[in-house]
Amino acid sequence: MVTFGFVLGAVIVAITVIYLVLFVVVPMMGVKKKEAAAITKIPLPALNERARIIVEYGIAYFLRKERIDIRKHPLALHRLYSAALKAEKELNLSDSTVIRLPSLVPEDYGPVNFELTVYKDLLEKKK
Helix, strand or coil, rough: CCCHHHHHHHHHHHHHHHHHHHHHHHCCCCCCHHHHHHHCCCCCCCCCHHHHHEEEEEHHHHHHCCCCCCHHHHHHHHHHHHHHHHHHHHCCCCCEEEEEEEEEEEEEEEEEEEEEEHHHHHHHHCC
C-alpha cells in the first residue's frame, strides 16, 4: 500500500525536475529567444509611465555597464519590471532609491548582479 507521504514526495520530486529542465537546462542549451519566451510564459506586470522610464533607464544602464541586453532574458526583464514598480512607489516618499537584483543574468563566467540608484529627478525631467 502506498502512503500519502510517499506520493507527496514523488510529486515534489517531479515538480522539481520539471522546473530544473525548463528554467536551467533549456536556457543553457541556447534556445532561441522566442522559444524561451514561449517556454517560460512569464507574465509581465502593467507599467505606468514612471515605472516604464525606470525600466528603460535600467536597461540602458545595464547595457552600458555590463554589455548585456536584459531584453533578451525574459526572467531578468520581469524582475526589473517588478523592481521598477516598487522603486516608483518608494520615490513617492523619498528623493532616491536603490534597485538591487542579485544574480540578474546568468553568464558564462558567473551570475551578474544589478544595482542602480534612481533619483526622483530622473522621473521629473522626463515629464
